[in-house]
Amino acid sequence: MKVILIGSGNVATHLGGALKAAGHDILQVWSRNANHASALASLLSAVPIDNLDDLNDNGDIYILSVADDAIADMASDFPFKDKLLVHTSGTTELDAIKSGSSLTGVFYPLQTFSKQKPIDFRNIPIVVEGSSESISSLLLSLASDISDKTEVVNSEKRRVLHLAAVFACNFSNHLYAIAGEILAEQQLNFDLIRPLIAETAAKAQVYAPSQVQTGPAARKDFGTMERHLLYLENKQEWYKIYKVLSESIVNNTQ
Amino acid sequence: MKVILIGSGNVATHLGGALKAAGHDILQVWSRNANHASALASLLSAVPIDNLDDLNDNGDIYILSVADDAIADMASDFPFKDKLLVHTSGTTELDAIKSGSSLTGVFYPLQTFSKQKPIDFRNIPIVVEGSSESISSLLLSLASDISDKTEVVNSEKRRVLHLAAVFACNFSNHLYAIAGEILAEQQLNFDLIRPLIAETAAKAQVYAPSQVQTGPAARKDFGTMERHLLYLENKQEWYKIYKVLSESIVNNTQ
Structure with missing residues (x-):
């Protein structure tokens, strides 16, 4: 053409x-x-x-x-x-x-x-x-x-597809960026978590993500979550993100 | 040993x-x-x-x-x-x-x-x-x-490393799960966004994530964000996550 x-x-x-x-x-x-x-x-x-x-x-x-x-x-x-x-x-x-x-x-x-x-x-x-x-x-x-x-x-479904892509891609990338800033503040190299990022995405190629959810919120480990929030107290933006995502994971994990 | x-x-x-x-x-x-x-x-x-x-x-x-x-x-x-x-x-x-x-x-x-x-x-x-x-x-x-x-x-830095890992890995995985649910509600297959998930993580292996941020929030495309929020109005948990992450991206993008 x-x-x-x-x-x-x-x-x-x-x-x-x-x-x-x-x-x-x-x-x-x-x-x-x-x-x-x-x-x-x-x-x-x-x-x-x-x-x-x-x-x-x-x-x-x-x-x-x-x-x-x-x-x-x-x-x-x-x-x-x-x-x-x-x-x-x-x-x-x-x-x-x-x-x-x-x-x-x-x-x-x-x-x-x-x-x-x-x-x-x-x-x-x-x-x-x-x-x-x-x-x-x-x-x-x-x-x-x-x-x-x-x-x-069709247009209606495509808009939903795009919304899903924003969650899976744009938002995840922003979380990577926050992780990078958290590390940089302690002079820790972003390389330390790059394999983790790769593996998390690799798992999602094979499994339903909800079935391989790990971490403190999935374990309902409220002690660790409290300590994380305490550490983030002076970073209101990260604090809010941590809280809203952890609550959502807790609510959606048996 | x-x-x-x-x-x-x-x-x-x-x-x-x-x-x-x-x-x-x-x-x-x-x-x-x-x-x-x-x-x-x-x-x-x-x-x-x-x-x-x-x-x-x-x-x-x-x-x-x-x-x-x-x-x-x-x-x-x-x-x-x-x-x-x-x-x-x-x-x-x-x-x-x-x-x-x-x-x-x-x-x-x-x-x-x-x-x-x-x-x-x-x-x-x-x-x-x-x-x-x-x-x-x-x-x-x-x-x-x-x-x-x-x-x-040391223990103090390791705790921060773990916190960064929670953001980059546990939270991203939960966003994949939400994306999957958003798709399923419209009978759309999760396979449609799996390549996107893989590529987003692949980019993070090479670039600083903040430098390859894309999406409506990074473009400050408030019209699209409004429409997304409207679609999520009856899903308070997803609505809150969308809002807090989009605001953070807007605040951190030139």
Whole structure:
């Protein structure tokens, strides 16, 4: 397919690379920032543009991969009302882009991307949705070109999927960061808990997490929890997080 | 060394296996529950006992690996006042077992263990502490037999290390569990977010987590956060967790 990327962030970068590797043509990369457009376009042998007026009308699919709160506005500026326009957001409804075209869809790769870290797209679940059955089928087929895990999921369910991802991924990462700060205050190296982080995630690949829950709260070891809270007394933010999560674990463990 | 395991839980099981594989002799396995003692003892070619009166006085090291709140009591029942007695707890002070022997130590493997899942001990950090310099050295040497990451850490710092581990591991695992429940309510499969969990932990092996934080809170995308909270309105426990973690991410992201 002839693909046009509107956006040059983490998702556009990785998705563009995977589509190109699967044999698709990336015609253009748009970014408001001309340098960003050029940087990604050169990786993808595409033409960089920084003005939507320069959008090539010869694309088969226009992938809008910008910040969630910019999606609707960008879509309303999309000039080709009969071209397939899709966004890549977990949390934005399909309808948010319907002002842009009569043919719309969602192409949401469920992964956390950093520009600097390469990633194997075949293991990344991609959930798609189309404004018609035939668009859903087309997007499912495109997704299958780059991933082994594809599914049609409607907007309502996709939002819940995104919410679950926030808990499992964004929040866990923040807990890693807090752990790092707690260690740093005592001149302890973050390396000491990296294997623990890896193993906890590895367990979740195989088991239901609730069934392998460990730690003071799961043991209802209130003495240890009290001592931890005492240590955190002067860090109200961490204190609150410790308390609310421990209470939730206690309530959900037999 | 001639090792005697007092306890037959997850830590005793994995630690006993690693020590045996490194060429040490496991003489006995004690458990209050005779079946548990037998099960682990047979794996380690050791003698099972369920009464501390039967403890062999010929051991070089007695490893007390029981629930945190049972450690002090068990130690006070330890019969050999001049034999090396160590516990394996992250959160218990060395002094908690000093009533048991004049020679005490801590041998704390920083990992989450499940009996069913085999694990490579060489990557597991082991932090040790002795009631004397020579005991610290001996424990460091024993730790090096099974792990490539060993360090002497005193009780105060070890407690902080354990607290950090609770944040990074126990709490993250609980967030995985919540994500699983959120998905299940919409008949969505947990498999959809397993790659995300794996990648988030993989990133933390290489980067400082605070530098790769993603998600609505890191983007200060208050619209998405509001919609998520609205969805969680009838789940007060998840609502509170979402709110306190999102606020903390917002406060700690530029």
